[in-house]
Amino acid sequence: MTSSATIMMVDDHPLFRKGLKQLFAMEPSLELVAEASSGEEALELAKQHEPDLILLDLNMRGMDGLDTLRAMRAADVASRIVILTVSDNNADVVSCIRAGADGYLLKDMEPEDILDQVIQATHGKLAISQRLTEILASALRKPDNSGADTLSTLTSREYQILQLIADGLSNKLIARELDISDATVKVHVKHLLKKLGMRSRVEAAVWMVNQKRPESHQDRAH
Incomplete structure (x- = not known):
């Protein structure tokens, strides 16, 4: 039997974290090992737990998701990092991918789709909301x-x-x-x-x- 992929979530909304936790509990191939409510806390926990995947919110108080992402990559955090946010702003998408994110998902996706994309990401696949693929492709030309x-x-x-x-x-x-x-x-x-x-x-x-x-x-x- 293959071991579960370890996940850490970073989001300053406790209710959203609770919802994600319930979602992941239904999937035996995923194991939630840490959750953080701020970028600073996330940086410490990422080094401590070295999770396979980090789900990172973009719009957080204090140190935002993009700064957190850059700080993690600068600190050589090797985990795959997927942004999970409400923002479908073109500039946000491109900035995050250029800063080293391994994917970009939107919170308004169906829970099953989020779960499916997260599982894909733990297998090394590109996790990106479908409607953002074209935005990203155009921006990167x-x-x-x-x-x-x-x-x-x-x-x-x-x-x-x-x-x-x-x-x-x-x-x-x-x-x-x-x-x-x-x-x-x-x-x-x-x-x-x-x-x-x-x-x-x-x-x-x-x-x-x-x-x-x-x-x-x-x-x-x-």
């Missing part, structure tokens, strides 16, 4: 450089890894798929993000999904 030109700067291995990121695979799964170490995948991801001028793997995944994959690259990926 870079008019100053064509996709083909940018992709041509990648090595065959980097391109291969970028395709697997776009398919929603985590570093661990990519390492298994390509029979290389997690550390090697990490190095490749760092290099390809730098070449693409992007700051997060989710940003790269959404961008890649919207590219026409050039023939020359598929030929040279052998």
